Amino acid sequence: MTETEIHLCETGCTRPAPSTRMCWHCVDDIVQALERTVDVSDGLLAISRREMAPQLLRTEATTRPAYGPTEPMNLTAFAILQDLVTWSRLTAADWSQVDNPGWWHHWVQARAQMAVDMVEGEKETAPDLAGVRHRVKQEGAYSPMLVGTATAWLAKYGIHVDKKRVGMWAARGKLHPDGRDHTGTALYTPAAIVAALHPTRKPADLIDA
Ligand SMILES: [Zn+2]
Structure with missing residues (x-):
């Protein structure tokens, strides 16, 4: 008798996901990451409106003179906020069937962490300024x-x-x-x-x- 091949989680976590694209464990990573952003959404809105300085920017300002536009950081806050609002409407079942599960599993957690870092500042982790800049660039803020x-x-x-x-x-x-x-x-x-x-x-x- 041949063994039936069990579908594995497509994030690459190697756990079985017999009826979904993403296993429930990985779905839970996403749900928990989004839950952690609930407390910072007001702060993120304030940053996007420039009523509050993002913590990441403050870290940067101490190391380098603030030449050039600082505003793209606010666009980043705004973009993250919009993502978080969109994602908060999705259920665990939605995430379990999402296209490109590996990317979402990584991206939602990275975005959520960025939101927390912008509002609360870096705690144990070093600031990922390169990552933020890359993202702003990716969004086209610096494209003529x-x-x-x-x-x-x-x-x-x-x-x-x-x-x-x-x-x-x-x-x-x-x-x-x-x-x-x-x-x-x-x-x-x-x-x-x-x-x-x-x-x-x-x-x-x-x-x-
Ligand atoms: Zn998984």
């Missing part, structure tokens, strides 16, 4: 794009900027293009537009004491 595309990108994160306003800033020299396309049209990064929208730092703040 046409004004309309950049403002649409920002609107996705709840930041509404009229593209005419961007043109005005450019005319006044408050904002400089980050390159031009093949037709010579100016390109801007969402990060630079947000920095022009919320100039948080006076020039004097940039000078090291």
